[in-house]
Structures are given as structure tokens and as C-alpha cells.
Amino acid sequence: MTLTPEPPVVFLHGLASRGTQDWPESEWTAVLGDRSRRVLDLPAHGDAPGLGAVSTSAVLDALAEAIGPHEIDLVGYSLGARLAWDLARHPGVAVRRLVLGGLSAGEPFALVDLPAARSAIGGGPAPVDPLTGMIVHMASLPGNRPGDLLDLIEGLATEPFAPEAGAPAMPVLLLGGVDDPMAAGIDELAARLPDVRVRRVPGDHLAALHTPEFRDAVRGFLAD
Structure with a gap:
């Protein structure tokens, strides 16, 4: 067999x-x-x-x-x-x-404040929204590419889970x-x-x- x-x-x-x-x-x-x-x-x-x-x-x-x-x-x-x-x-x-x-x-990504997130990774103030702040923290960890990750999140949010x-x-x-x-x-x-x-x-x-x-x-x- x-x-x-x-x-x-x-x-x-x-x-x-x-x-x-x-x-x-x-x-x-x-x-x-x-x-x-x-x-x-x-x-x-x-x-x-x-x-x-x-x-x-x-x-x-x-x-x-x-x-x-x-x-x-x-x-x-x-x-x-x-x-x-x-x-x-x-x-x-x-x-x-x-x-x-x-x-x-x-679908959490639709709730992310992307303008605030992009501003934060560019050196601006930390987002007020806790979810957006968490996403910025995660995206900014060593080895990550924050801009590319925020682009991905933006795209996924247009077609939610x-x-x-x-x-x-x-x-x-x-x-x-x-x-x-x-x-x-x-x-x-x-x-x-x-x-x-x-x-x-x-x-x-x-x-x-x-x-x-x-x-x-x-x-x-x-x-x-």
C-alpha cells in the first residue's frame, strides 16, 4: 500500500x-x-x-x-x-x-486614524486614539517599515474582514x-x-x- x-x-x-x-x-x-x-x-x-x-x-x-x-x-x-x-x-x-x-x-483597521498615524511616524504627536497609538507602536518596532505597514492597513480597511x-x-x-x-x-x-x-x-x-x-x-x- x-x-x-x-x-x-x-x-x-x-x-x-x-x-x-x-x-x-x-x-x-x-x-x-x-x-x-x-x-x-x-x-x-x-x-x-x-x-x-x-x-x-x-x-x-x-x-x-x-x-x-x-x-x-x-x-x-x-x-x-x-x-x-x-x-x-x-x-x-x-x-x-x-x-x-x-x-x-x-475589523479593527477601519477604526485606525491613518492621518494621525502617518503624522506620528513622521515625528509628529502621538495619536490620541488608543487603537491608533497601538498600531503606531507596533509599526515602529525595530526591523519594521512603518510606512509600508500603514499602507497595508489602509488597503485592508477598504475591504474589511x-x-x-x-x-x-x-x-x-x-x-x-x-x-x-x-x-x-x-x-x-x-x-x-x-x-x-x-x-x-x-x-x-x-x-x-x-x-x-x-x-x-x-x-x-x-x-x-
Whole structure:
């Protein structure tokens, strides 16, 4: 009997991060064993070029081209999960199983005060709005390209995350930190999915991703 090889696992990271930061080899090599793994940098992050203020659909097209048509398991966190929800339904991508961690049920980018954010990264006053201030802080962390990141946010906001418009049909694992307010709505998202498991792990939005419980949940789900 010939065993069918398991598909590669593709990882998408969160906003203002990069693939090697969210999905380090030291944490994930033991989880996947000898399975093939690809860690992508989102546009405007890490080594990936910025696309400007393009729509979500254009970002998804770029990711689909980078991934290719062969079957994969797809794992996304935060912004990576927001994109993975729609990427899993993209005609150019074949997703067997989908893991979405730290996913917000709403669209925060439409609430960002982009003029204030651009002024702040150019040396102007800190934004009054807390969300915009948080985005400026994240975009300005060492190694990031603040202007490119704000362009990405501007483009994504023009085509907001709309889970009510359609849901992935393949098996989905939704993961959220017990202390992560951004993932508080995953039960609402789960109600839209035909084949879903929901699991909460220790930690807030930053810490949950790096817990053994998160990795164990992914391992078990992808192995089923």
C-alpha cells in the first residue's frame, strides 16, 4: 500500500511581525517532525515587499501566487488568520485543514486614524486614539517599515474582514488565548463554520501563540 504524503504546512504571521518571529524553528520543528513547512512573510513585513495601499483581494492574490496550487495545511495567527479565512476560499489555493489563532470577529483597521498615524511616524504627536497609538507602536518596532505597514492597513480597511460573506468549508481549528480580548468572538465565528473545533489556550494575544498548549492543539488537529 502506498501512503499519501501529508501536505506541506504554510504559516502566516501577525501584524508588525515576521514569519520567523511568530513561528520559530525552536518551537515548531518538534511539532511537525519531518513534515514540509513554509513560513511566509506577509506583504510589507520581513523580507516581503510592500504592495502599497491595495485591497484585501490583491493581498490574497499575492499570497495565493506565493503558495501555489498544491494542497496545503494553512495556519494563521492574528492578521495571518484574518487573511487565511479568505485565502482558504481562494480559487488558486487548495487547503486541506485550516488553523486560525488569535482571530478577531471584527475589523479593527477601519477604526485606525491613518492621518494621525502617518503624522506620528513622521515625528509628529502621538495619536490620541488608543487603537491608533497601538498600531503606531507596533509599526515602529525595530526591523519594521512603518510606512509600508500603514499602507497595508489602509488597503485592508477598504475591504474589511466580513465573515458573514462566506466561510471556509474544510475542517477548521479556532484557537484563542483565555486572556486575549481580540479572540473573544471566536465562538461567533465558529457558528459560521460547517466543520469546526474551538479551543482556548493560556495567555493573552502575544503569549498564547507561544504556549505548548497552542502547539499541541495544532499538532493534534493536523494529524487527524
